Amino acid sequence: MTSIVIPRPEGYARPRSALLDWLTTVDHKKLGILYLYSTMFFFGVGGILALLVRTQLAVADNSFVGNDAYNQIFTMHASAMLFLFIIPVWAGFGNYVVPLQIGAADMAFPRINALSFWLVPPAGILMFSGFLVDGGAAQAGWTAYSPLARGLGPGMDLWIIAVILLGVSSTIGAANFMVTMFRLRAPGMTMFRMPIFCWTMLVTSVLQLLATPVLASALAMLYIDRNFGGAFFDPNGGGNAILWQNIFWFYSHPAVYIMILPGMGIISEVLPVFSRKPLFGYKAFVFATMGIGGLGFSVWAHHMFTTGAVLKPWFGFMTFMIGVPTGVKMFNWLGTMWRGSISFEAPMLFALGFLSMFLIGGINGTFSAAVPVDFALHDTYFVVAHIHYVLFGGSVFAVFAGLYYWFPKIWGRRLNEKLGQAQFWLMFIGFNLAFFPMHLLGLDGMPRRIATYSNESGWEALNMASTVGAFLIATSMIPFIVAVIAAFMRPKDQPNDPWNANTLEWWTTSPPPVHNFDDLPEVHSERPLFDARQSGAGH
Amino acid sequence: MAVTGMRRHVRRSLLLLTVALFALASIGVASAQVGTPKPITDEAKKIEDLWIFTLLIAAVVFVAVEGALIYALIRFRKRNDELPVQTHGSTVLEFVWTGIPVLIVIALFTYSFIVLRDVENTAAAEDMTIEVQGFQYQWQFTYQLNDLGVNADPAASGEISVIGTAAEEPTLVIPIDEPIEFRLLSNDVIHSFYIRDFLYKLDVVPGRDNRFVITARETGDYFGQCAELCGLNHALMRFKLKVVTRDEFDLWVAEQTGGNGESAVRRAD
Numbered sequence: 001m002t003s004i005v006i007p008r009p010e011g012y013a014r015p016r017s018a019l020l021d022w023l024t025t026v027d028h029k030k031l032g033i034l035y036l037y038s039t040m041f042f043f044g045v046g047g048i049l050a051l052l053v054r055t056q057l058a059v060a061d062n063s064f065v066g067n068d069a070y071n072q073i074f075t076m077h078a079s080a081m082l083f084l085f086i087i088p089v090w091a092g093f094g095n096y097v098v099p100l101q102i103g104a105a106d107m108a109f110p111r112i113n114a115l116s117f118w119l120v121p122p123a124g125i126l127m128f129s130g131f132l133v134d135g136g137a138a139q140a141g142w143t144a145y146s147p148l149a150r151g152l153g154p155g156m157d158l159w160i161i162a163v164i165l166l167g168v169s170s171t172i173g174a175a176n177f178m179v180t181m182f183r184l185r186a187p188g189m190t191m192f193r194m195p196i197f198c199w200t201m202l203v204t205s206v207l208q209l210l211a212t213p214v215l216a217s218a219l220a221m222l223y224i225d226r227n228f229g230g231a232f233f234d235p236n237g238g239g240n241a242i243l244w245q246n247i248f249w250f251y252s253h254p255a256v257y258i259m260i261l262p263g264m265g266i267i268s269e270v271l272p273v274f275s276r277k278p279l280f281g282y283k284a285f286v287f288a289t290m291g292i293g294g295l296g297f298s299v300w301a302h303h304m305f306t307t308g309a310v311l312k313p314w315f316g317f318m319t320f321m322i323g324v325p326t327g328v329k330m331f332n333w334l335g336t337m338w339r340g341s342i343s344f345e346a347p348m349l350f351a352l353g354f355l356s357m358f359l360i361g362g363i364n365g366t367f368s369a370a371v372p373v374d375f376a377l378h379d380t381y382f383v384v385a386h387i388h389y390v391l392f393g394g395s396v397f398a399v400f401a402g403l404y405y406w407f408p409k410i411w412g413r414r415l416n417e418k419l420g421q422a423q424f425w426l427m428f429i430g431f432n433l434a435f436f437p438m439h440l441l442g443l444d445g446m447p448r449r450i451a452t453y454s455n456e457s458g459w460e461a462l463n464m465a466s467t468v469g470a471f472l473i474a475t476s477m478i479p480f481i482v483a484v485i486a487a488f489m490r491p492k493d494q495p496n497d498p499w500n501a502n503t504l505e506w507w508t509t510s511p512p513p514v515h516n517f518d519d520l521p522e523v524h525s526e527r528p529l530f531d532a533r534q535s536g537a538g539h
Numbered sequence: 540m541a542v543t544g545m546r547r548h549v550r551r552s553l554l555l556l557t558v559a560l561f562a563l564a565s566i567g568v569a570s571a572q573v574g575t576p577k578p579i580t581d582e583a584k585k586i587e588d589l590w591i592f593t594l595l596i597a598a599v600v601f602v603a604v605e606g607a608l609i610y611a612l613i614r615f616r617k618r619n620d621e622l623p624v625q626t627h628g629s630t631v632l633e634f635v636w637t638g639i640p641v642l643i644v645i646a647l648f649t650y651s652f653i654v655l656r657d658v659e660n661t662a663a664a665e666d667m668t669i670e671v672q673g674f675q676y677q678w679q680f681t682y683q684l685n686d687l688g689v690n691a692d693p694a695a696s697g698e699i700s701v702i703g704t705a706a707e708e709p710t711l712v713i714p715i716d717e718p719i720e721f722r723l724l725s726n727d728v729i730h731s732f733y734i735r736d737f738l739y740k741l742d743v744v745p746g747r748d749n750r751f752v753i754t755a756r757e758t759g760d761y762f763g764q765c766a767e768l769c770g771l772n773h774a775l776m777r778f779k780l781k782v783v784t785r786d787e788f789d790l791w792v793a794e795q796t797g798g799n800g801e802s803a804v805r806r807a808d
Binding site: 141235240277280306320321355372375444447 | 576585586589590593594596597600601604605607608611612615616617618619621622623624625626627628629632633636637639640641643644647648650651652654655658726727728729731733735736738739740741742744745746747749762764765766767768769770771772773774775777
């Protein structure tokens with residue numbers, strides 16, 4: 001086994017002050033870390049807002065926060081979690097991991113990459129500054145349905161501008177990821193030898209590139225409606241209230257896959273490593289990912305069955321169809337573990353949490369694809385349960401799988417295993433306690449987005465259970481934070497490849513040098529490090 | 540020796556698996572029974588049948604996949620440093636587990652398509668139409684006196700109007716055993732007219748004339764609520780539903796109109 005030595009230009013890194021370096025860096029690793037820090041910060045903020053929501057709903061007829069504040073709080077919870085946490089956190093992982101996994105020295109456009117990141121914090125500040133203006137922050141839900149959103153205070157404008165900025169960030173980021181993966185792969189790495197996380201980032205990028213500009217157009221129209229006398233969405237001025245929903249969901253349904261596909265990619269890196277087998281059906285998995293991405297553009301109106309304005313059988317059928325490639329993935333993950341040699345380190349635990357909970361999120365979604373059943377379930381807590389089984393049970397578990405898995409590579413230290421296990425079990429139990437009762441509440445007729453419910457409704461016990469679960473989830477963050485602090489107090493001691501992993505990021509040092517690789521192994525399969533171990537090569 | 544160890548291991552795995560499956564199955568059964576609405580219309584009964592069918596398939600898929608997952612975790616956990624056989628996939632299996640979901644999807648879609656066709660009825664000319672006006676943040680129910688269903692007098696003029704206020708939820712009164720059309724109107728923002736025990740909701744969209752038809756089959760007191768975020772007091776947009784016999788309905792109409800055909804506006808009290 002030979003390796004390829006990479007030539008390096010002189011004076012690649014000029015010494016700068018640490019602060020200036022972080023502020024001006026175009027290094028994909030540093031930008032990735034900045035992404036991770038800022039998105040985890042917004043995860044915390046969104047989490048605190050969720051606790052306020054759950055406190056308000058813990059008991060019937062509660063007045064812990066008023067209706068006005070409640071609408072702002074749940075709107076900002078969803079906006080922070082979706083736009084400022086889950087979408088950009090994948091850009092964070094992608095930034096750090098994709099160039100390393102394909103054996104590149106950096107992203108294709110490092111300066112555009114820096115711009116992508118530096119749009120995120122101002123957008124977050126702008127969105128949250130709504131709490132300081134007259135009328136408060138955005139309060140039309142993260143879906144900002146018009147004409148409701150048309151008549152709200154200036155916090156809504158701040159929200160619109162923030163989401164447009166975030167859209168620009170992810171659109172140019174998407175182009176960057178695509179070019180990086182198309183142009184900068186290591187010698188020997190064909191597209192079908194690319195690590196599966198890269199594939200999911202690639203399909204996600206395509207979705208972002210095609211869908212995000214559509215959202216920007218909707219937001220621009222809403223801004224015109226609100227500020228310049230437009231009437232795109234106002235039937236009294238000749239507009240159409242349903243138009244907003246069509247355009248919004250044309251973006252936001254693919255966006256759901258933008259929010260979950262990279263998580264599936266992380267799981268597909270972790271499961272093979274901790275089962276000591278290759279991913280079962282690599283190509284089928286790639287095609288299933290593309291299938292989900294493609295179908296993702298044909299199902300948007302399943303959010304609109306109760307508007308009476310969409311072709312229900314078509315969108316119901318296409319929504320059911322999404323279950324097919326998703327099922328293929330599920331079976332491939334099972335096939336990966338089958339006859340494997342499974343060990344249960346923290347990254348694997350979170351990956352397994354993803355599998356078992358995302359399964360529920362997939363299954364409870366089919367109820368809403370059966371259009372008449374959706375008439376009953378739409379806009380109830382059943383749907384809130386569904387979205388959280390997908391985006392928390394799925395995406396958030398995948399985020400922690402990724403953090404525990406790549407922490408040694410990114411920071412050169414390993415997170416404490418016992419604390420990781422404690423976090424997993426607290427989070428797993430808290431998650432189910434928080435979100436499973438919501439299925440029953442939804443069936444029982446509790447609409448989503450209500451600030452309070454009456455004592456006669458009979459919804460109190462399940463709501464209290466859900467609130468206890470939410471606080472348990474919050475508690476589960478304590479072992480994580482302790483583990484991170486403890487890790488940073490120790491020296492960097494991690495070898496290149498602490499997990500016996502498969503992909504190129506584990507070939508270089510932990511953390512990698514500025515230029516990433518001094519040399520690269522030859523790539524003959526999607527598991528170059530496995531091949532190197534088998535042939536006795538390596539460092 | 541090795542055989543006994545293996546057998547003990549298999550027995551323990553099976554026990555764990557049984558416990559796990561039992562726990563999961565009871566969750567499934569519990570979710571079918573707890574908090575299920577009571578379908579009080581013909582349409583709701585069909586929707587409930589579809590719901591149960593979907594739930595059964597969901598339960599089977601859930602138990603099968605989650606069971607396979609738990610089995611794999613126990614059976615294939617790491618015992619030594621030996622590298623397992625490196626299987627890369629199987630085209631046959633990929634076709635099988637693409638095919639099975641396709642069949643499930645076709646079954647679910649076909650049944651839901653049939654139910655969709657059955658529950659989306661249009662009203663006949665003689666059916667009663669109740670106009671539902673959603674506004675921030677209550678409802679108004681309007682009955683035309685010449686459009687009250689079977690006993691309607693086509694020459695009658697005037698209307699009965701029930702308006703909810705912030706202090707008092709309005710009551711929607713409908714007769715049993717006859718098709719009733721709801722016409723949903725809004726002049727401000729989007730609302731959604733949702734009655735849990737109809738298993739149905741339809742959005743009230745400004746600029747649209749959304750209608751649906753149901754036939755109630757159970758008398759009694761029920762509730763409804765706005766299901767689309769519509770602003771500050773969205774949570775308080777609740778109303779009551781009273782399903783009564785035709786005689787009781789006629790009596791209620793007479794009360795509202797004071798016995799003559801004059802128009803009457805009644806505030807919820």
